[in-house]
Amino acid sequence: MGVFDWFKGKTTLQVVAEPAEAPSPPAFALDEAALLAQVEPLVAQQKFAELEALLRRTLALDRGPLEPRHVAYPVSLNLLAAAMSSQARHDEQEALLREVLTLHENVAGPDHPLTEQSLSVLVNVLGKRQKDAEAEAILSRALSKKDDARDGGRPSYRSLLRLFGGVLHAGGKLDEAAAVHRRGFVLSERAVGNNHPEFWSAASGLAAVLEKQGNHREAEVLLRRVADLKEETLGEAHPEYWQSLFLLQYILAVQEKYEEVEACTRRQLDLQEKTLGERHPETLSTMKRLSGCLMQQKKYEAASVVLKRRLAIAITENGPGHPETIRIHEALVDAERYIQISWEMRETFKNLEARGEAEGATTSAPTPALHGAHPCACGSGLRFEQCHGAD
Numbered sequence: 008m009g010v011f012d013w014f015k016g017k018t019t020l021q022v023v024a025e026p027a028e029a030p031s032p033p034a035f036a037l038d039e040a041a042l043l044a045q046v047e048p049l050v051a052q053q054k055f056a057e058l059e060a061l062l063r064r065t066l067a068l069d070r071g072p073l074e075p076r077h078v079a080y081p082v083s084l085n086l087l088a089a090a091m092s093s094q095a096r097h098d099e100q101e102a103l104l105r106e107v108l109t110l111h112e113n114v115a116g117p118d119h120p121l122t123e124q125s126l127s128v129l130v131n132v133l134g135k136r137q138k139d140a141e142a143e144a145i146l147s148r149a150l151s152k153k154d155d156a157r158d159g160g161r162p163s164y165r166s167l168l169r170l171f172g173g174v175l176h177a178g179g180k181l182d183e184a185a186a187v188h189r190r191g192f193v194l195s196e197r198a199v200g201n202n203h204p205e206f207w208s209a210a211s212g213l214a215a216v217l218e219k220q221g222n223h224r225e226a227e228v229l230l231r232r233v234a235d236l237k238e239e240t241l242g243e244a245h246p247e248y249w250q251s252l253f254l255l256q257y258i259l260a261v262q263e264k265y266e267e268v269e270a271c272t273r274r275q276l277d278l279q280e281k282t283l284g285e286r287h288p289e290t291l292s293t294m295k296r297l298s299g300c301l302m303q304q305k306k307y308e309a310a311s312v313v314l315k316r317r318l319a320i321a322i323t324e325n326g327p328g329h330p331e332t333i334r335i336h337e338a339l340v341d342a343e344r345y346i347q348i349s350w351e352m353r354e355t356f357k358n359l360e361a362r363g364e365a366e367g368a369t370t371s372a373p374t375p376a377l378h379g380a381h382p383c384a385c386g387s388g389l390r391f392e393q394c395h396g397a398d
């Protein structure tokens with residue numbers, strides 16, 4: 008079965024060129040809700056063959072369903088494409104999506120939102136199949152016939168611009184990507200204002216390219232602005248806001264602004280602990296970044312406090328022998344050893360100064376033993392072998 012079969016052996020262009028006939032009554036109700044009601048149980052039971060047969064029947068019904076403006080039409084096509092994708096029939100899916108695009112271009116016109124949406128769907132599928140050059144060429148060709156001033160008011164056009172920026176970014180064409188993202192960013196702000204998910208997404212896309220270009224400062228300003236807007240609009244307990252805090256931590260870390268990374272990470276951790284609890288995987292992941300950031304700043308005492316919390320949670324959640332528990336314990340041993348070394352260095356220098364021998368003295372601090380009868384360096388007070396039940 009090829010993709011032309013549901014046009015009864017005709018190509019899209021032949022069908023479109025034919026004069027419309029008087030439609031006969033549809034075999035079943037062709038509204039979106041009715042179609043979805045029939046489709047959902049088949050999807051749930053993974054009956055893809057039946058689903059496909061149903062959708063093909065829907066699409067082939069008389070003249071009406073071939074009309075791309077019919078509500079059931081894009082729904083049917085998208086469901087059919089999704090059904091093919093979930094069966095790993097990628098070539099058929101891609102061919103179907105190309106047909107859909109051609110049909111929309113010819114019937115609805117190249118600037119119709121449906122046409123632009125089907126272009127997006129096709130480009131996304133090409134991207135997933137690593138056909139990046141082709142995705143870029145198709146978008147570039149389509150966008151060269153459009154114009155920001157004329158088309159910028161259309162959400163589907165702005166969405167294409169973001170997609171094109173993303174494709175250029177992925178292809179390493181950073182200057183072009185930044186220019187395209189900037190156009191989308193300006194158009195989105197004009198169309199929907201800055202307190203809107205579309206604007207946030209446009210700003211994040213632009214910030215990502217700016218970061219790659221080494222323009223860290225401007226990326227940081229953008230990400231901060233988005234974080235503040237999300238906090239205002241969605242509230243501090245919203246995961247979208249936390250996602251912004253995460254991106255902000257990243258751009259701050261790139262600039263080695265570790266004090267600010269720490270403050271931002273602590274803020275995210277605090278909110279996640281209050282909302283999700285301290286044992287939630289996302290909370291734990293933030294706690295892990297916090298201890299890493301503290302180690303980076305050589306704030307070993309503070310790192311040790313966080314690592315001890317992580318270790319206690321890991322022992323009860325995963326058990327003492329779990330690889331993650333062991334990794335946390337090793338990090339804690341490191342932190343405690345640095346604390347010990349700096350304490351011993353201070354003591355040594357204090358003694359040297361007291362004896363008036365500090366000048367020109369070279370000292371190497373002794374490393375505390377980890378094994379044998381000595382207590383474990385993690386600070387538990389147990390012997391290393393006994394420490395939290397290590398084998």
Ligand SMILES: [Zn+2]
Pocket residue numbers: 336383384385386387391394395
């Ligand atoms: Zn230990």
